[in-house]
Amino acid sequence: MDKELVDIDRKKDKYFKLFEDDILTSQSLKEKLADIDKGKYQLQKRKVEIESQINENNTGTVSAAVVKGILGEFVKLFYKLSSEQRKQLVHTVIKRITVSEDRKIDMIELKFDEYINQ
Incomplete structure (x- = not known):
């Protein structure tokens, strides 16, 4: 997920460069950035949920029988x-x-x- 977030930031930079080079209009840039920000928000939200689940799972103890079986x-x-x-x-x-x-x-x-x- 961290890699995907970095990729999203790279895409944003790419779109800004295209805008600076007059390849994208300001309206197109706004639309693309809105889509990217929406995806980034969802990814960050999912990341927080997963980290929360991991932290919850790390607090429990594992019985000796489970360890022995594994x-x-x-x-x-x-x-x-x-x-x-x-x-x-x-x-x-x-x-x-x-x-x-x-x-x-x-x-x-x-x-x-x-x-x-x-």
């Missing part, structure tokens, strides 16, 4: 991947692994941890 499905899907796909997935998800002096895994930091803590 992880169980993930494991099934993970083993269906090729070894190259598994490697890519692991590299995508894991940010850092620290190893203790006795060469045991001390900690695994996931990349999406930074999004959870925001």
Whole structure:
């Protein structure tokens, strides 16, 4: 939606340039800008609604049973991947692994941890 809003602003700039170059009349410019502003308003309104829904959904807690079920499905899907796909997935998800002096895994930091803590 943010990309669409940026595109809308680019369209407005394009129409202003066409008006400045005497390709569009002032009436045509007003009509086009009115249409664009109407679409932009609807898009912004929808964006606010979606953000509100996301914020409402983020406040709830997830039960351990749901997490366990999702992880169980993930494991099934993970083993269906090729070894190259598994490697890519692991590299995508894991940010850092620290190893203790006795060469045991001390900690695994996931990349999406930074999004959870925001």
